[in-house]
Amino acid sequence: MDTVSLTINGKQIVTEKWKKILWAALDNGIFIPHLCAIEQRPLPFAACRLCFVEIEGRDEPVTSCTEEVSDGMVVYTRTESVLRLVRMGFEMIMSRHPVICKDCPANKNCALQEIAQQMGFKLKPKRLLQILPELPVDDSHPLFTYNPNLCVLCGQCIYVCNEVLKKEVLDFNFRGFMTRVGTFQDRPLADYGCDSCLKCVEVCPVGALSIK
Amino acid sequence: MEKTIRGRLEYLKTEALKDFKDKGSEAYGAIYVGTATCGRSAGSMEVFHAFEEALKNLDIKARTFHVGCHGHCYAEPMAVVSKPGWPPILYGYLTPNRAQSLIKRFFNEEDPALEWALGAMKDNDMIPTVYETPRWAMEQRFLLENCGAIDPENINHYIARGGYGGLAYTLEREASKVIDEIKSSGLRGLGGAGFDTWRKWDICRGNSESPKYVICNADEGDPGAFMDRTILESDPHAVIEGMIIAGVTIGAESGYVYVRKEYPLAVSIMRRAVCQARESGLLGENILGSRINFEIVINQGAGAFVCGEETALIASIEGKRGMPAPRPPYPAKRGLWGRPTLINNVKTLALIPKILIQGAENFASLGTDRCKGTAVFAMAGKIQDAGLVEVPFGTTLRGVIFDLGGGVPPVIKASNIPGEKPITTKKKFKAVQIGGPSGGCLPEAFLDTPICFDTIFDTGAIMGSGGMVILDEDNCAVETARYFLEFTQKESCGKCTFCRIGTKHMLDILTKITKGAGTMDDLDMLQELAETIRQGSLCNLGKTAPNPVMTTLEYFKDEYEAHIVEQRCPSLECKDLIAYYIVPEKCQRACDACVGSCPTEAIYTRRDRLKAIDQEKCVKCTNCMEACPPQYDAVIKVSPLSELPESKADEK
Ligand SMILES: Cc1cc2nc3c(=O)[nH]c(=O)nc-3n(C[C@H](O)[C@H](O)[C@H](O)COP(=O)(O)O)c2cc1C
Numbered sequence: 001m002d003t004v005s006l007t008i009n010g011k012q013i014v015t016e017k018w019k020k021i022l023w024a025a026l027d028n029g030i031f032i033p034h035l036c037a038i039e040q041r042p043l044p045f046a047a048c049r050l051c052f053v054e055i056e057g058r059d060e061p062v063t064s065c066t067e068e069v070s071d072g073m074v075v076y077t078r079t080e081s082v083l084r085l086v087r088m089g090f091e092m093i094m095s096r097h098p099v100i101c102k103d104c105p106a107n108k109n110c111a112l113q114e115i116a117q118q119m120g121f122k123l124k125p126k127r128l129l130q131i132l133p134e135l136p137v138d139d140s141h142p143l144f145t146y147n148p149n150l151c152v153l154c155g156q157c158i159y160v161c162n163e164v165l166k167k168e169v170l171d172f173n174f175r176g177f178m179t180r181v182g183t184f185q186d187r188p189l190a191d192y193g194c195d196s197c198l199k200c201v202e203v204c205p206v207g208a209l210s211i212k
Numbered sequence: 213m214e215k216t217i218r219g220r221l222e223y224l225k226t227e228a229l230k231d232f233k234d235k236g237s238e239a240y241g242a243i244y245v246g247t248a249t250c251g252r253s254a255g256s257m258e259v260f261h262a263f264e265e266a267l268k269n270l271d272i273k274a275r276t277f278h279v280g281c282h283g284h285c286y287a288e289p290m291a292v293v294s295k296p297g298w299p300p301i302l303y304g305y306l307t308p309n310r311a312q313s314l315i316k317r318f319f320n321e322e323d324p325a326l327e328w329a330l331g332a333m334k335d336n337d338m339i340p341t342v343y344e345t346p347r348w349a350m351e352q353r354f355l356l357e358n359c360g361a362i363d364p365e366n367i368n369h370y371i372a373r374g375g376y377g378g379l380a381y382t383l384e385r386e387a388s389k390v391i392d393e394i395k396s397s398g399l400r401g402l403g404g405a406g407f408d409t410w411r412k413w414d415i416c417r418g419n420s421e422s423p424k425y426v427i428c429n430a431d432e433g434d435p436g437a438f439m440d441r442t443i444l445e446s447d448p449h450a451v452i453e454g455m456i457i458a459g460v461t462i463g464a465e466s467g468y469v470y471v472r473k474e475y476p477l478a479v480s481i482m483r484r485a486v487c488q489a490r491e492s493g494l495l496g497e498n499i500l501g502s503r504i505n506f507e508i509v510i511n512q513g514a515g516a517f518v519c520g521e522e523t524a525l526i527a528s529i530e531g532k533r534g535m536p537a538p539r540p541p542y543p544a545k546r547g548l549w550g551r552p553t554l555i556n557n558v559k560t561l562a563l564i565p566k567i568l569i570q571g572a573e574n575f576a577s578l579g580t581d582r583c584k585g586t587a588v589f590a591m592a593g594k595i596q597d598a599g600l601v602e603v604p605f606g607t608t609l610r611g612v613i614f615d616l617g618g619g620v621p622p623v624i625k626a627s628n629i630p631g632e633k634p635i636t637t638k639k640k641f642k643a644v645q646i647g648g649p650s651g652g653c654l655p656e657a658f659l660d661t662p663i664c665f666d667t668i669f670d671t672g673a674i675m676g677s678g679g680m681v682i683l684d685e686d687n688c689a690v691e692t693a694r695y696f697l698e699f700t701q702k703e704s705c706g707k708c709t710f711c712r713i714g715t716k717h718m719l720d721i722l723t724k725i726t727k728g729a730g731t732m733d734d735l736d737m738l739q740e741l742a743e744t745i746r747q748g749s750l751c752n753l754g755k756t757a758p759n760p761v762m763t764t765l766e767y768f769k770d771e772y773e774a775h776i777v778e779q780r781c782p783s784l785e786c787k788d789l790i791a792y793y794i795v796p797e798k799c800q801r802a803c804d805a806c807v808g809s810c811p812t813e814a815i816y817t818r819r820d821r822l823k824a825i826d827q828e829k830c831v832k833c834t835n836c837m838e839a840c841p842p843q844y845d846a847v848i849k850v851s852p853l854s855e856l857p858e859s860k861a862d863e864k
């Protein structure tokens with residue numbers, strides 16, 4: 001096995017070549033916030049923009065899910081400029097996510113809660129107003145519920161459904177702030193040939209897809 | 213048939229030239245009417261038919277041709293009339309009636325109707341040429357040379373003017389020689405980023421994977437930009453030739469033209485041009501007998517701004533949702549269907565054959581050290597002569613806006629007194645938004661900036677694809693920023709957090725400020741959002757979206773403050789902060805012009821017969837201001853609302 005050695009936050013790490021910084025860090029007990037990354041995915045999706053780190057010699061923070069490790073690389077995960085971006089990115093996500101943990105099916109098993117706790121962030125945004133679209137919940141499927149209001153658009157469910165299992169039930173619909181996950185023409189899930197494999201529910205990092 | 217590549221092309225050229233002579237355009241004259249999309253919307257098809265009808269009725273044998281766009285949109289419909297014994301003359305502002313009588317006067321009475329002429333197109337002793345006017349004198353037509361001069365639907369026009377010579381040049385040489393030539397021309401991509409074209413080509417050529425692809429980016433999503441459309445509609449073979457040269461050079465056998473569905477004329481002209489090139493043996497298998505193959509597919513995009521971004525464009529061709537992917541890998545390494553892909557803008561590709569034919573030095577002699585050749589701008593907004601201009605890099609913004617574009621037009625209001633001249637009010641230049649919606653808004657202080665990718669970037673704007681919107685004193689900086697951000701915000705693909713949610717917050721704050729409800733803390737938040745969105749977004753749509761806000765915050769901060777602190781819109785544009793008011797001293801009792809113009813019956817007649825506006829009913833449509841005769845000029849706008857003089861309701 002080809003290995004490389006790098007330091008993250010001063011800690012010496014030996015890891016496989018071609019690995020992305022994010023996974024090298026997580027393997028070694030260093031937390032980097034992330035919502036959209038899937039290690040097996042050949043091309044990182046890089047949508048949540050929470051996994052920023054600073055690499056010595058680079059002008060600006062980079063996303064650790066897209067950046068490969070290399071020998072002698074020096075990485076920092078909590079510099080001022082990283083925190084500025086991650087704090088703002090997280091606050092943006094939380095500005096369109098109702099903080100209703102007690103009633104949420106993912107309570108205590110939620111990536112957002114984990115990020116807030118690990119990073120010392122508040123769940124409720126302080127600087128941004130909340131803009132909650134109040135979209136209808138899709139309860140049509142007998143086994144699971146899809147609540148688009150809780151969705152963070154990480155794309156994980158779409159990836160497993162389309163790219164891994166080739167079922168192509170889910171995709172992104174609409175544009176801009178109104179973008180959301182849905183079926184073709186936004187029809188109810190029950191009408192859409194979903195065969196209830198529940199893989200999407202399994203990968204959902206928040207409470208958007210949940211077992212009934 | 214000739215055996216060599218050059219010989220085969222020469223044969224095509226001889227045939228092409230014969231096509232004109234046989235049909236008598238030299239002996240009897242010819243009329244070239246600009247019928248690209250812009251001409252058509254000004255009525256050029258009707259003018260074209262009027263010409264044809266007049267020729268038929270008077271039994272004149274001159275030929276008529278559809279040609280592309282001259283770029284002088286302000287003077288559409290336009291036509292060049294070429295009559296034996298006379299220099300070719302360009303006419304503008306034509307109507308079907310004028311076309312009819314022009315034919316009669318010129319062809320039957322030897323009177324060229326010079327009152328409708330813009331000038332002659334060639335030096336002569338009789339008629340001043342168009343090149344004596346500043347617009348034509350300062351322009352340097354390298355890229356747009358053929359636009360308006362040839363029939364885009366007839367390949368012979370292109371070939372007769374030396375077209376496909378660049379392809380023959382390429383087929384006769386090693387690929388590295390072609391790349392060297394492009395390198396010494398200094399050409400940088402005109403899709404916005406200004407990336408060295410030769411470098412991109414060289415990376416693709418060096419990649420040993422196959423197949424490879426060439427993509428022509430004709431998405432042109434910037435609102436107000438239309439140079440790519442003009443080229444596709446006016447000089448399609450230049451784009452096709454550029455793509456074939458690219459394919460031959462990098463070793464690709466297929467190419468895609470990704471063009472937006474909203475350009476139906478461009479699509480149909482390109483389709484026809486592709487067929488004609490194929491029939492002439494210039495495209496398809498065994499090009500000009502070289503045993504080299506190249507095919508072109510026209511792919512229609514659904515008109516999403518983000519699909520102009522190269523990785524989103526590739527996803528869209530693959531049938532996926534147009535969402536950008538992180539780079540690297542760049543398309544040159546891993547593009548369409550995961551293969552090496554060369555993606556260039558329409559203008560970049562159209563320049564390639566011209567550079568190869570006219571020589572790299574020729575091209576490089578134009579422009580500056582870092583930016584060679586010419587830049588093309590689409591000027592719109594508060595500008596006298598809107599349209600396309602092509603100038604060498606290094607020309608100043610002032611030169612483009614004032615010398616070529618004629619500067620900011622005055623507001624002209626017809627007098628209601630018969631026989632009196634209209635009343636003209638001069639307007640002051642305020643700023644230019646350069647680079648489309650993701651560009652920046654630059655005030656007067658930057659007018660002497662020489663145009664180049666790097667100098668423009670340093671100001672906080674971008675070259676983008678060359679959109680230029682000119683603003684005058686009546687345009688509010690905050691509203692301008694809000695307007696452009698609204699566009700990018702809506703066009704965001706929704707993939708990444710900063711662009712999807714961040715720009716929405718910026719938009720909400722800007723909207724709040726234009727309504728007078730902003731706070732000074734909002735300005736800090738705007739700045740913080742702008743900077744983090746610029747750094748944090750996945751693709752350049754998000755990274756550049758804050759530009760209009762950042763530049764206006766920097767150069768027009770006082771206007772933001774006026775909105776926030778005084779609830780005042782200094783340009784009197786933001787509807788929530790202005791009120792219309794009829795100045796009693798100026799109102800001429802007897803005139804009812806304003807009353808009739810009001811859609812909501814907000815204007816009433818006071819007891820003293822002066823007019824006044826019921827602010828409750830007023831919807832601020834500006835009709836009354838426009839209706840009020842200019843010699844009275846009694847309707848004014850006031851801001852803030854507290855400036856509104858007490859209304860005298862008792863006088864109702
Ligand atoms: C949001 C966005 C929209 C874009 N739109 C276009 C476009 O309409 N046409 C274009 O040629 N390039 C566009 N680009 C730039 C392309 O990604 C790419 O850089 C360009 O096609 C490369 O061509 P060039 O090397 O000839 O400049 C856009 C980029 C972004 C981020």
Ligand code: FES
Nearest residue numbers: 046048049051065
């Ligand atoms: S984990 Fe890197 S962008 Fe989402």
